[in-house]
Amino acid sequence: MSEFFNVVPPSLGLNILLEHLPSGAIRPFENIPIGESLHRVTAEDLLSPELLPHFARSTMDGFSVKARDTFGATEGLPSYLEIVGEVPMGTPPSFSLNTGEAAIAYTGGMLAGEADAVVMVENTQRIDERTIEVMKPVAIGENVISPGDDLDIGDKVISKGRHIRAQDIGALRAIGIQTVPVVKQPTVGLISMGDEIVPTDTIPKDGQIRDINTHTISAMVEESGCIAKPFGIAKDNFEEQLHIAQQGIHECDVLIFSAGSSVSTRDLTAEVINHLGVPGVLVHGLSLKPGKPAILGIVNNKPIFGLPGNPVSAMIVFDLIVRPTLYHLSGCVNPPMNNTTTATLSLNIASVPGREDYIPVKLELQGEETFAHPVFGKSNLIHTLSAADGLLQVPLDKSGLYQGEVVKVKLF
Amino acid sequence: MSEFFNVVPPSLGLNILLEHLPSGAIRPFENIPIGESLHRVTAEDLLSPELLPHFARSTMDGFSVKARDTFGATEGLPSYLEIVGEVPMGTPPSFSLNTGEAAIAYTGGMLAGEADAVVMVENTQRIDERTIEVMKPVAIGENVISPGDDLDIGDKVISKGRHIRAQDIGALRAIGIQTVPVVKQPTVGLISMGDEIVPTDTIPKDGQIRDINTHTISAMVEESGCIAKPFGIAKDNFEEQLHIAQQGIHECDVLIFSAGSSVSTRDLTAEVINHLGVPGVLVHGLSLKPGKPAILGIVNNKPIFGLPGNPVSAMIVFDLIVRPTLYHLSGCVNPPMNNTTTATLSLNIASVPGREDYIPVKLELQGEETFAHPVFGKSNLIHTLSAADGLLQVPLDKSGLYQGEVVKVKLF
Numbered sequence: 001m002s003e004f005f006n007v008v009p010p011s012l013g014l015n016i017l018l019e020h021l022p023s024g025a026i027r028p029f030e031n032i033p034i035g036e037s038l039h040r041v042t043a044e045d046l047l048s049p050e051l052l053p054h055f056a057r058s059t060m061d062g063f064s065v066k067a068r069d070t071f072g073a074t075e076g077l078p079s080y081l082e083i084v085g086e087v088p089m090g091t092p093p094s095f096s097l098n099t100g101e102a103a104i105a106y107t108g109g110m111l112a113g114e115a116d117a118v119v120m121v122e123n124t125q126r127i128d129e130r131t132i133e134v135m136k137p138v139a140i141g142e143n144v145i146s147p148g149d150d151l152d153i154g155d156k157v158i159s160k161g162r163h164i165r166a167q168d169i170g171a172l173r174a175i176g177i178q179t180v181p182v183v184k185q186p187t188v189g190l191i192s193m194g195d196e197i198v199p200t201d202t203i204p205k206d207g208q209i210r211d212i213n214t215h216t217i218s219a220m221v222e223e224s225g226c227i228a229k230p231f232g233i234a235k236d237n238f239e240e241q242l243h244i245a246q247q248g249i250h251e252c253d254v255l256i257f258s259a260g261s262s263v264s265t266r267d268l269t270a271e272v273i274n275h276l277g278v279p280g281v282l283v284h285g286l287s288l289k290p291g292k293p294a295i296l297g298i299v300n301n302k303p304i305f306g307l308p309g310n311p312v313s314a315m316i317v318f319d320l321i322v323r324p325t326l327y328h329l330s331g332c333v334n335p336p337m338n339n340t341t342t343a344t345l346s347l348n349i350a351s352v353p354g355r356e357d358y359i360p361v362k363l364e365l366q367g368e369e370t371f372a373h374p375v376f377g378k379s380n381l382i383h384t385l386s387a388a389d390g391l392l393q394v395p396l397d398k399s400g401l402y403q404g405e406v407v408k409v410k411l412f
Numbered sequence: 413m414s415e416f417f418n419v420v421p422p423s424l425g426l427n428i429l430l431e432h433l434p435s436g437a438i439r440p441f442e443n444i445p446i447g448e449s450l451h452r453v454t455a456e457d458l459l460s461p462e463l464l465p466h467f468a469r470s471t472m473d474g475f476s477v478k479a480r481d482t483f484g485a486t487e488g489l490p491s492y493l494e495i496v497g498e499v500p501m502g503t504p505p506s507f508s509l510n511t512g513e514a515a516i517a518y519t520g521g522m523l524a525g526e527a528d529a530v531v532m533v534e535n536t537q538r539i540d541e542r543t544i545e546v547m548k549p550v551a552i553g554e555n556v557i558s559p560g561d562d563l564d565i566g567d568k569v570i571s572k573g574r575h576i577r578a579q580d581i582g583a584l585r586a587i588g589i590q591t592v593p594v595v596k597q598p599t600v601g602l603i604s605m606g607d608e609i610v611p612t613d614t615i616p617k618d619g620q621i622r623d624i625n626t627h628t629i630s631a632m633v634e635e636s637g638c639i640a641k642p643f644g645i646a647k648d649n650f651e652e653q654l655h656i657a658q659q660g661i662h663e664c665d666v667l668i669f670s671a672g673s674s675v676s677t678r679d680l681t682a683e684v685i686n687h688l689g690v691p692g693v694l695v696h697g698l699s700l701k702p703g704k705p706a707i708l709g710i711v712n713n714k715p716i717f718g719l720p721g722n723p724v725s726a727m728i729v730f731d732l733i734v735r736p737t738l739y740h741l742s743g744c745v746n747p748p749m750n751n752t753t754t755a756t757l758s759l760n761i762a763s764v765p766g767r768e769d770y771i772p773v774k775l776e777l778q779g780e781e782t783f784a785h786p787v788f789g790k791s792n793l794i795h796t797l798s799a800a801d802g803l804l805q806v807p808l809d810k811s812g813l814y815q816g817e818v819v820k821v822k823l824f
Contacts, residue, residue, distance in 0.1 A: 038635075052793075052794060053621065054616065054618075055619060087619075088607065089606060089619070089648060089677075090607035090609075090619050090620050091618075091619045092617075092619050108606075108721065109619065110618065110619045145793070150793035150794050150795055151795055166628045166629075166631035166632045166635065166727065166824075167628060167724075167798055167800075167824070168798050169627050169631050170625075170628035170723050170794070170797055170798075171794045171795065173612040173624050173628075174621075174723075174794045176612065176613070176622065195501040195502035195503075196520060200585040200588065201588070204466065205504075206466075206504040206522065207467060207499075207501070207503045207504050209465065209586075210585060210587075210588065211585075212582040212585050212586050215447075215582060215585045216578045216579060216581060216582035217578075219450050219577075219578035219581050220578050222450075236501060265501075311582050311586075315579060315582075336751070336823075337753060337823055339749060340753075341749060341752075381557070381561070381562040382464060382562050382563065382582070382583045382586045382587075383567070383583065385579040385580075385582055385583050386570050386580050386582075386583040388579075389746065411749055412577065412578075412579070
């Protein structure tokens, strides 16, 4: 059982955890209809089964020609070509060009038979119904996309491990792909712990509070492309917690405890994780505020997290540690990046070197400048959650930030 | 029929459109279970029906005391207090303090009766089983959250027009809210136009290509919190397009045409929009590359867009113009911001002043530095779509960007 009881910086904590995990390559995959594949992760390289385009297409409105007929053309000494027809959109040409002939061509349309280039309409002048002047020569293949220019058969369209975006759907649709092999979504078990915690649909008695974390963390799990599976609320009792945790680790790929906030209950979480299996707790405490009491562990190759009970702290640890771990499990090489912006700080902020601080801020646009106003509240109250537009990071090595400084804000 | 046939910058185009639209305040709303409200938009201010917390809670592990008993305490001359009990988590106290007494208190737990402050355990020393030394005085209310400190009854928890995030769900759950009034999601009709376009599940014949835009734009519509309603493919025929457009404008809140790419079909789109109703086409052409042939219009207070047929162009115009319009329709004051990052440009890029250029780039992390590599391809081929991590913007007033410059990249 390897344990580190000294706090570590969040990025080091994440690395310690990831080093102990097998790569995401081994996760099972499934084939799903392309219409359901948005935001899933590809399980293998996707290769093109077709030539794209499968016919030569014009990239301009103009005239398909034999390039040779335009060689040497200038405004002063243009080439004269005879218009012998038009190739309508969506159909193959019904005729071929002879020397000195041209055919009307549309962007995305086919060229006439024997044509090998397209002259832009802007470089031509209409003399009469059947004749154009070409005022600029074109090379063979100019203004034409040839078969396979975009994708050849067997070309890689999307690599393994890519988070599928709207444009990827477009690329796959273009080559007729109907089903996509994707990594199965990890299932994340959620256990709220604490004698004071009651379900959100009940009226809390004196001393009790509603279970917020199951719901905020469920939402974040789903935003990270995983399936949230809540296991309810466990009392501050070792046997009860161990029992529900054993069920959770059996049924899920990842387990998240949201622990009670007192010292005694935090120690209970670590004890439960260590009893679940090996290696157990790997990191106990992060140099992070809020979020210090976080616990990171692994049991049977499955990541287990003990998040602080405070909802703001739990969300920050999720964002810094849990979310990247979930994408790692899927072998995802391009997880959606954290959305950040820059803003001018409206107040001095004190911090402690050696600790990463995150301060909820409200953003306000004044003219062209965005200001970040810290939202203060005793012990990260609920309203600081909903009032904030983002989190201001005070880096590990800083003792504070000054009013007027341009700072980085993580939107959330 | 007000029409502007000169191209306008994208931001001006958006403003012209929004000025002609009624504010989002008039959209209908519905009450939905809170568990389904993530990423929806609130239809009214949400007020707290409860005090939060509804009892005085300790913010520290330590001892609840009468503050007066600690006044003047120092390390040299501590106050001695008798421990008369413990208030377990989740339960009210079963006893009250007399002068000179203290009770064990936990973070988030209640204070003993008659206690008015909490001494942090770090500022105490245990003398024996029943006695502590307090080495630092506390003021009345110190380390305590009083009832309503977080939210009072009637306090605004979330304003009208907010895009609901994970933390908002948490805040609403905390005060027992079970249903949320949200703006009804706008329905966006999609019509692909072009004689060459065929459904993606068919094998295109010579001259035909698969309908990509219905699928990329559907995905983007859904990512913007709206409902996509595809109306299929219309031929390059005025009567057919007008008929399907009339059906679309009748059934939907917004209509998006993805037009053919040739000049003649673009003009057809404008004609169809102008025949649908007034004011019709407002903007015909943007100073944007790719994306210039975009059309923005309004009919019966419903926005109508003619997107270019090229999939890359269509996505860029959607991002710059359609997405903000959709959030405007819902009266959303905090739409999720466009995700941007900065990177070092790996090549010189030429542009034209007076035009906004967007160039697909691949991002590569080398050590601490992120490089943006332009992905070139004739006429924005499909593979440029899936190969790119984002779009590099060349601002309106620039004639290009230089290798080594730090540039802003819009992730997509």
